[in-house]
Amino acid sequence: MFEAILLTVITASTPLVIAALGELVTERAGVLNLGVEGMMIMGAVCAFATAQLTGSPYLGILGGILGGGLFSLLFGFLTLTLVANQVATGLALTILGLGLSGQIGESFVGQSGIKLQPIAIPFLSQLPLVGRVLFAQDLTFYLSIALVIGISWFLFKSRAGLKVRAIGDNHGSAHALGIHVIRTRYLAVLFGGACAGLAGAQLSLVYTPQWVENMSAGRGWIALALVVFASWRPWRVLAGGYLFGAVTIGQLHAQAFGLGVPSQLLSALPYAATIVVLIIISHNRRTTLINTPASLGKPFVPER
């Protein structure tokens, strides 16, 4: 029973963690992309379509990553090259993504999909208690953990990550130091889109292996909230992602047990939790100051 719940929590949390990690890198570079929901759903439909057409869920994963990534480049072109407003463009991207994915996925509605199979790691998956939960998962789960470690190392240990953080903190000074602000931001946006696409692929290939319109169901928004919740730190994204995943699953179980709480209230819990955490962290202005990318959402036009 406990193991089963844990497995569902992991499946529910993984897309949140992956999408939030991508957005974290984008925001660390100072770009606010509110189009996570749109990129996620584009990833989901591209992954499902690719898997159906090729018969390979792994190519499906690749399709999801490419779908989300390419879609994010549209955002990059509008906000970085044409210097459009990031908030408005991000919202537009979500609306466009939801519509476009419905169009692309129309012929796939009702088809039964191909599920990405778990990969049991020899020996480790035989461990008592954690073995089956942690080491007999599908690729997306392993990727999510690798991303947490990799991004954490990249941002805080590598010189390239230092440049990303510098751009996010003060793009004017970064430009003056000869760092390529726009180029780096393009890469950060692309990475965020690829992650959102991967998260979407997890939805349509692992979580519920089929295509349903609007199947991202607001997870992109939770991922956005998660980035702030985690104060732009990768490990906190992991913790927060699992907290939100647990709340989502707990809410389902609570309903199954016939708990006298309206389901709408329970579904709202992740958002309420975000608000509470925001209030708590805003009390410590120093940590906020040090972790929040100061040039977040601000357009950058280099001086000539």
Place this chain on the structure above:
Amino acid sequence: MTLSAGPTSVPLLSVRGLTKLFGSFAACNGVDLDIAPGEIHALLGENGAGKSTLVKMLFGVLQPSAGDILWEGRSVAINSPGEARQLGIGMVFQHFSLFEALTVAENIALSLDPKISLAKISDEAAALSKAYGLPLDPNAHVADLSVGERQRIEIVRALLQNPKLIILDEPTSVLTPQEADRLFETLFKLRSEGRSVLYISHRLEEVQRICDRATVLRHGKVTGACDPKQETPGSLARMMVGSEVAQVHRDGSAALGDVGLEVRNLSVPARTPFAMSLKNISMTVRAGEVLAVAGVAGNGQSELFDALSGEFPVTDDAAIRIRGKAVGRLGINGRRLLGAGFVPEERHGHAAVSAMSLSDNLLLARSRSDKRAFLSGGAASIIRYDAIRSAARRICEKMDVRKSGDDPLAGSLSGGNLQKFIVGRELDRQPTVLIVNQPTWGVDAGAASRIRQALIDLAKAGSAVVVISQDLDEIFEVATNIAVISEGRLSAAEPAGSLTLERIGLLMGGIHESHPVPEAAHAH
């Protein structure tokens, strides 16, 4: 190998006929300059004289329109800051390009070879900062550091590249006297190692004290090259501004009138972790009096100004009285209506909106207090542009604000001229109480003397004036009484004539009569 400078040796850097045109305007016009190895060379000039343009060309940020730069006798083209660094030129900018969310070491690493590990940079930065008397913790976040400490990062960053020439752009404009002294020691140490320093400033006293030679710029041209120690402040100022700077004068003490501003036991908790709390502050300022509040930066000056101006009202209504009325809980406009005027510290974004015209800025500050003159139509509040423009013109004339066009954007004025306008905007109302914070910070000598004279004249005309300043010369020029703020506590005001620099220094260090040093106080 010796780096000692003989009179016959090749200059480290020579500039011949350097010219920079912006359109038809020559920011630098045929500038000649020689810097010998191992000297501290001053580049003097008022705001807008072309100093910054000149050094930007030397550092590769701007490209000259004409002229030659010779480095160790060879003609060079400096196309980027990177090339300047490779030659051996380091630069410490006036406005730091630091990343607040990053640590000191990370900030330094960003401008260095990416192959060097962060740990090594930390070690080297710590060692260098120690060797040059610039204490700095490599792991501290910049957000937690004072302005002086931030400047040290820039200096250490420049030193790590082992430069032969270090350019400092107005380094002391953001420093306290103590921090400045420490900086000077570092500069002397650099000189003793055979490095050269190009020191940009408009502070004559400083230049005379530390510089070996000086080149003076005015309107983009060299107006003099001299040994500053052989000159008088007057003769240097003449080269800078072209005419004698008006001496600020105060004849006799005006008769003191009624109490204009009274503060009783004002305590304000710190608003942010970086702010100072105000502790039990009391002061009385009468009409005809200029009370100067001296102190080292960051000891509660801005918090005191915020409380006095009403930018952040205080909880105890009776703690602050303007002309006898309790105003602690009133906002800025409420206090203005009682006849008070305020000039905050930051010109851009606080005292003035850079992207708006002077007349708009005038209206923003005085829309309530001068409602009848500037607005019409009663509740409809229709802006009377003609009245506002003529008032703005009157202020500019009175304060000698130099500008291009009739009503330019505030941001297009030089610092000194904008400050003259902002001070003039308040003076124009003849406020009965005027509170100014750092009135001449980063302002050239001519504008500073004009502003100081205006403050003295206002007091003489029967207003109570409070000047919060870190510039002790300024304080002694304008003040009738002086109080010192330290750690959020204000010392009792004493007549300016009876206070010595030493005593102020002690007070700045936080040694008050009310908190005597236990043992020493009982000696004898």
